[in-house]
């Protein structure tokens with residue numbers, strides 16, 4: 654499943670279509686596409702795992718989910734779920750979910766939680782995590798909550814918890830403040846590293862623990878199992894990562 658950086662990577666591939674005129678939209682998706690005809694594409698943006706096509710008074714959010722993909726000026730044999738057509742180009746999405754939103758992305762989405770936005774605000778996140786619904790949860794679950802850490806996927810979750818030396822089953826309110834601040838920094842730094850590594854397709858190869866069997870630091874066996882409510886495959890070094898409970 655794509656994570657926030659994977660979507661920024663796609664956005665960067667589309668830069669040349671910014672400010673171009675979209676002649677029409679097509680695809681079998683149910684979203685009403687009638688307003689997308691001979692209209693200027695003002696901007697292409699992202700919010701977490703959503704790719705955003707911004708027009709003057711509205712924008713379209715595209716979510717690739719587990720099996721979605723995007724092709725530029727190429728088509729698969731199956732029909733696209735959503736496509737944007739230009740006079741000399743087309744962007745095709747397969748098995749993607751689309752949503753129509755009135756207004757601008759900033760009116761609807763809170764950029765303070767997006768791990769790849771300059772607006773990402775550790776102080777805001779700190780306050781959010783003090784709320785009971787997050788404070789009593791495991792950090793490994795909260796990291797996957799797109800309302801708090803928008804753009805985090807399983808690879809980022811596993812890698813940053815290892816870097817911050819926090820066991821994923823640690824309860825949020827028991828984690829020392831300094832540790833949490835370190836974790837936020839690790840999230841931002843690793844999201845940028847992830848984006849960089851996508852260019853050479855080395856994200857998995859150069860991960861420290863995700864997809865590995867032993868801890869790179871002390872060579873002990875990693876615990877590999879589905880943990881927490883999110884039930885996602887988790888890699889933990891019990892020597893390096895402390896459990897705060």
Ligand SMILES: [Zn+2]
Pocket residue numbers: 868869870871872873890891892893894
């Ligand atoms: Zn270790």
